[in-house]
């Protein structure tokens with residue numbers, strides 16, 4: 066390592082530049098009104114902070130009734146997918162400076178799932194689709210005494226889809242899902258992929274049958290919205306394509 | 318108010334709760350109540366790995382693992398429990414693999430293992446590869462795998478239910494668990510769950526610190542619920558400060574980064590850990606490394622204009638290795654700091670990480686009402702509990718292990734108890750406490766704000782009871798906490814509604830944090846020695862004569878209603894290891 070001098074992060078930190086940003090948030094609370102409305106909040110914030118930090122500033126210092134889900138605050142728990150400037154993102158993984166803070170930043174609930182209050186949606190249909198694809202390892206025969214063996218290459222085969230945090234950013238960015246909530250949606254297919262391509266699993270056929278359904282993979286129109294939306298960088302569309310191919314060739 | 322009846326109720330759906338649920342659902346009618354959707358639990362944030370002496374890549378055995386755990390815990394570990402932890406580790410890892418966990422593999426196809434702080438071969442000779450891992454997202458894989466298996470077993474979840482009170486009924490002079498009271502986030506409705514047994518698996522309490530690796534939701538609700546009902550909390554003064562949190566943010570960068578060869582450097586580029594721990598160097602135990610970092614900072618060798626951090630240097634590691642072994646944490650550096658870890662060192666500082674203390678249990682997970690008496694029907698496992706396998710300082714990778722070993726044990730023990738026990742009658746007006754608490758907060762017109770009190774709490778905790786403590790700093794914290802507790806009585810919330818009222822729940826959570834912060838500070842004040850994560854500058858040495866014992870803190874309510882913390886002590890269980898000086 067070169068002798069550490071003041072690096073770029075620190076150079077910027079010295080003059081901690083707070084800026085004024087407008088958060089334009091889609092508010093909805095059926096206890097108060099059946100109509101959703103846009104509400105503007107102006108906040109002072111360091112542009113290197115997260116959108117989630119901005120939401121907290123509003124909730125903690127201005128309007129305690131602003132409601133959203135969050136937990137880990139660093140992109141690992143999947144709680145805070147929302148539509149930020151029209152794109153699905155995690156609020157805790159989006160820095161203010163990266164989404165043009167000169168203009169109002171619009172924030173609304175993800176689409177295709179029922180909004181319950183402000184940025185909170187009903188996640189039940191999403192998790193139901195996940196549960197429907199048998200998202201667990203199925204094996205036959207006797208359990209070995211030690212671990213099952215798996216080569217590093219076989220392990221690598223499904224690595225990408227193991228990263229999913231079930232945030233629903235993909236599914237709720239999918240136009241097919243918006244039009245028809247019966248469609249399993251990308252996230253469920255990603256989680257099926259994770260097992261179909263796991264060399265240890267023996268229920269690939271069953272899962273493929275489930276996904277061959279009229280609400281299964283064939284509904285996908287390859288718009289790539291899901292891949293763009295995924296905060297974990299999973300190649301969602303590619304995974305769906307691989308499942309389609311496996312259905313045709315029955316090879317996986 | 319709704320009343321439900323289940324044989325077994327589990328509070329929390331992180332690693333410990335779901336591991337328990339998988340066992341308990343097979344044996345008894347079980348409900349899992351969780352304030353977060355299961356996959357949102359903070360177990361998912363764990364990165365580095367899970368320890369087990371599989372000996373897949375080099376010689377190792379559970380006895381060495383036991384020794385490291387005892388030594389790492391600065392001899393405050395109950396050695397019978399540490400033996401169980403290390404012995405059952407092997408099956409715990411194999412169980413997860415059979416459930417489908419995608420561990421990284423060796424060229425032979427077995428589970429790969431890597432080095433981690435404090436884990437050594439042959440009682441401290443050299444670092445050993447004991448941590449089983451899945452890249453730097455081991456916790457994510459554990460959480461997902463356990464949830465997948467809960468789906469498979471048909472575990473019944475009540476998601477976004479906040480447990481706010483523990484019900485206890487006295488039967489023939491014995492205090493028994495009768496169930497819990499929960500608040501449903503979506504509707505504001507209060508639910509009473511009558512159960513033959515209850516397992517707390519509600520996780521840690523790190524949110525009373527400002528710089529922390531813990532999630533916003535880790536507010537010690539389970540500890541607080543039991544404490545308020547007169548049950549003790551053990552060793553609460555012991556909190557672990559992990560050496561490598563992202564500067565100012567506290568987001569964790571796994572010790573696995575140093576396991577892979579990462580080096581800590583001061584502003585002169587010096588590898589300073591060589592001075593403090595000549596053998597284990599950067600992989601010495603966490604308390605040792607955190608203190609070394611702050612010593613460097615205090616002596617003027619910190620980095621940056623304010624000299625308030627040091628560097629984690631990964632630049633000498635091949636990019637392929639970083640991509641394969643540390644993909645998530647290198648991405649954190651890019652996302653949150655705008656730094657490229659291939660070429661630039663990462664600014665870090667110690668971050669409040671893990672509660673060694675908690676609800677005291679025996680090795681079956683049964684909760685203790687005092688040093689020896691079990692509370693029939695009450696269990697705890699995971700970070701909420703204190704078995705104690707971590708003593709004064711937990712070794713890295715031993716918590717993912719703890720939640721699996723003791724989650725499983727508690728799940729089995731509770732379900733077996735449910736199968737043979739009689740129902741315990743609910744107390745009169747079982748929901749009264751929660752109803753009163755919720756209504757008081759909802760209707761309060763007081764002038765205090767939750768966010769302000771929490772900020773002040775976090776600031777005083779960071780300033781006064783973190784890595785270095787003295788009588789004076791701890792007293793400052795105790796006084797400040799008392800002031801905040803008084804002001805908390807005047808706290809009000811803006812959201813008066815029933816639906817998804819997170820404003821209200823943040824107020825409840827703050828109340829829990831304040832109770833637990835007081836217990837921590839009072840316990841720390843009384844421990845006039847330095848041991849593991851508790852370092853007193855005014856008493857820099859370990860004092861085995863007076864303090865090789867667990868702290869047991871009880872809530873006392875005086876005749877005039879004033880609350881105080883009463884301290885008692887419990888002997889440490891020693892089997893084969895005599896305390897020695899701790900060197901790395």
Ligand SMILES: Cc1cc2nc3c(=O)[nH]c(=O)nc-3n(C[C@H](O)[C@H](O)[C@H](O)COP(=O)(O)OP(=O)(O)OC[C@H]3O[C@@H](n4cnc5c(N)ncnc54)[C@H](O)[C@@H]3O)c2cc1C
Nearest residue numbers: 329330331332333352353360365480520699700714716717
């Ligand atoms: C960033 C990070 C990295 C880590 N890395 C490692 C590692 O590499 N190796 C290792 O061994 N350990 C590691 N640890 C420690 C370890 O991950 C945790 O100690 C462990 O996962 C805790 O698991 P748990 O099941 O006890 O709690 P959690 O996973 O925190 O789960 C708590 C559960 O309780 C529920 N809950 C909380 N309050 C209530 C309430 N009032 N009512 C109902 N439900 C409630 C929550 O919804 C949640 O489901 C790490 C910790 C952190 C923070």
Ligand code: SF4
Nearest residue numbers: 229230232233235295
């Ligand atoms: S695939 Fe990506 S976007 Fe979709 S749920 Fe999983 S993590 Fe979220």
Ligand code: FES
Nearest residue numbers: 136138142143157
């Ligand atoms: S808060 Fe956990 S992913 Fe954003």
